[in-house]
Amino acid sequence: MNSNENTMKKFDEYVVHSYGRYPLAMKKGQGRRCVDESGKQYIDFGSGIGTNSLGYCDEKWADAVCAQVRTLQHNSNYYYTEVQAEFAEKLCKTAGYKGVFFGNSGAEANECAIKTARKYSFDKYGKGRHNIITLVNSFHGRTMATLSATGQDVFHNYFFPFLEGFINVKANDVDDLKAKLDDTVCAVMLEYVQGEGGVIALDKEFIDAVFELCAEKDVLVIADEVQSGVGRTGKFLAGDHFGKKADITTLAKGIAGGIPMGACLMNEKCSGVLTPSTHGSTFGGNPIACAGGLAVLERVTSEGFLEDVERKAELIKTELKKCSEVTSVSGLGLMIGISLKSKKAGDVAKEALNRGLLILTAKEKVRLLPPLTISDDEIMEGLKILMEILEE
Ligand SMILES: *Cc1c(COP(=O)(O)O)cnc(C)c1O
Numbered sequence: 001m002n003s004n005e006n007t008m009k010k011f012d013e014y015v016v017h018s019y020g021r022y023p024l025a026m027k028k029g030q031g032r033r034c035v036d037e038s039g040k041q042y043i044d045f046g047s048g049i050g051t052n053s054l055g056y057c058d059e060k061w062a063d064a065v066c067a068q069v070r071t072l073q074h075n076s077n078y079y080y081t082e083v084q085a086e087f088a089e090k091l092c093k094t095a096g097y098k099g100v101f102f103g104n105s106g107a108e109a110n111e112c113a114i115k116t117a118r119k120y121s122f123d124k125y126g127k128g129r130h131n132i133i134t135l136v137n138s139f140h141g142r143t144m145a146t147l148s149a150t151g152q153d154v155f156h157n158y159f160f161p162f163l164e165g166f167i168n169v170k171a172n173d174v175d176d177l178k179a180k181l182d183d184t185v186c187a188v189m190l191e192y193v194q195g196e197g198g199v200i201a202l203d204k205e206f207i208d209a210v211f212e213l214c215a216e217k218d219v220l221v222i223a224d225e226v227q228s229g230v231g232r233t234g235k236f237l238a239g240d241h242f243g244k245k246a247d248i249t250t251l252a253k254g255i256a257g258g259i260p261m262g263a264c265l266m267n268e269k270c271s272g273v274l275t276p277s278t279h280g281s282t283f284g285g286n287p288i289a290c291a292g293g294l295a296v297l298e299r300v301t302s303e304g305f306l307e308d309v310e311r312k313a314e315l316i317k318t319e320l321k322k323c324s325e326v327t328s329v330s331g332l333g334l335m336i337g338i339s340l341k342s343k344k345a346g347d348v349a350k351e352a353l354n355r356g357l358l359i360l361t362a363k364e365k366v367r368l369l370p371p372l373t374i375s376d377d378e379i380m381e382g383l384k385i386l387m388e389i390l391e392e
Pocket of ligand 1: 105108195196226265
C-alpha cells in the first residue's frame with residue numbers, strides 16, 4: 001500500500017475538493033528537494049507556486065522565523081511592532097515606494113490596490129470615475145473583486161453577480177486601450193508577465209503606451225507583481241526590466257519565503273489615500289511573516305544575487321532550446337513558460353512527478369518557477385529528467 005494513502009484518505013474526507021491534487025502527500029523539504037510520505041524524493045522546479053523563494057527551510061530564514069515565534073507571534077494592528085517597521089522600511093526602500101499596506105495573500109494585496117485606486121479618484125474627482133481596466137488573459141485572484149478583475153471568461157461562472165467596474169482591454173493592443181481609457185477610468189491594472197495566463201511578457205511598446213496615456217489623464221497604473229516580484233525575474237520588480245514604476249505595485253507569493261503575506265506598495269501620490277478605518281486586516285503584517293520577509297529581502301538584495309538569478313534563467317533557456325519538443329521558451333528570469341510541439345503539459349507534469357521532479361503548468365505550457373536559490377547542478381539534474389520525458 002502507498003504510504004501516502006492515510007493522509008490522502010483523511011484529506012479527501014474532510015478538506016473541500018476545490019483542487020485537483022496529485023496523489024501524494026508531501027512530508028518535508030530541505031533546500032531544493034522535498035520528500036513525500038513514502039520517502040520518495042523530488043527536485044523542486046515549482047517552489048510551491050513561487051512562494052518558497054529561498055527553497056525549503058533555509059537556515060537563516062528558519063532561524064529568523066523561529067526567533068520571532070518565540071518573541072511575539074502576533075498582536076493587532078492597533079499597536080506598532082518593530083519587525084513590521086523594519087520590514088516596511090526595507091521593502092519600500094528596495095522597491096522604491098513611499099508606503100505599504102500588508103495583507104495575507106495576493107488577492108488581498110490586489111483588493112487593497114483596487115480600493116486605493118477607487119478612493120484616490122473619488123477623493124480627487126468625486127463619483128463616476130471608478131472603472132478599472134484589466135487585460136484579457138490576466139489573473140488577479142479568487143476573491144469576488146479580484147475574480148471580477150481577472151480577464152478570463154472561464155473564471156466568470158457560478159458566482160454571479162460579479163463586481164461592476166472592470167473593463168477588459170486586449171493585451172498589447174494600444175488602440176483597444178485608447179478606445180476604452182475614457183473619463184470613467186481610475187486605473188489600469190496589469191501583470192508585466194502574465195503568469196497563470198501562460199507566462200507571457202507584455203510588449204514594451206504597450207507598457208510604454210499604458211504609462212504615457214495614464215500619466216496624461218491622472219489614471220493610476222497598478223502592477224500586479226504577486227508572481228513576478230521580489231527577484232523572481234532577475235530584477236527586484238519585473239517593472240525594472242521595462243524602466244517603469246507603477247503608482248501601485250502588489251506583491252505576495254515569494255515575499256516571505258513561504259509564509260502567507262501580501263503587500264500593496266504605493267507611491268507618494270497614493271500613500272495618503274487610505275485613512276483610519278477605510279481598510280484593514282487582522283493578520284496583515286503579522287510579525288512572523290515580516291520576519292520571514294526580512295530574511296528573504298536580505299538574501300535577494302545581497303551582492304550578486306539577482307544577477308545570478310538572471311544567469312541561471314539563461315542557463316535553463318539555453319538548455320531547453322536544445323530539446324526538439326520545445327517550440328519556444330517564454331517569460332522573464334526564473335518565471336519560465338515552455339511551449340511544446342506535440343506533448344500535453346499536464347501529461348508531462350504527471351510523468352515528471354513519477355520521476356522525481358516537481359513542475360507546474362500554465363494554460364497549454366509547462367511552467368517552471370524554481371526556488372531563486374537553486375544551484376546549477378540542481379538545474380541540470382532537473383532538466384535532465386524533464387528533457388528525457390520531452391524527447392520520448
Ligand atoms: C497567484 C496570483 C494572485 C493571487 O494570489 P493569492 O495569494 O492566491 O491570493 C494574484 N495575481 C497574480 C499575478 C498571481 O500570480
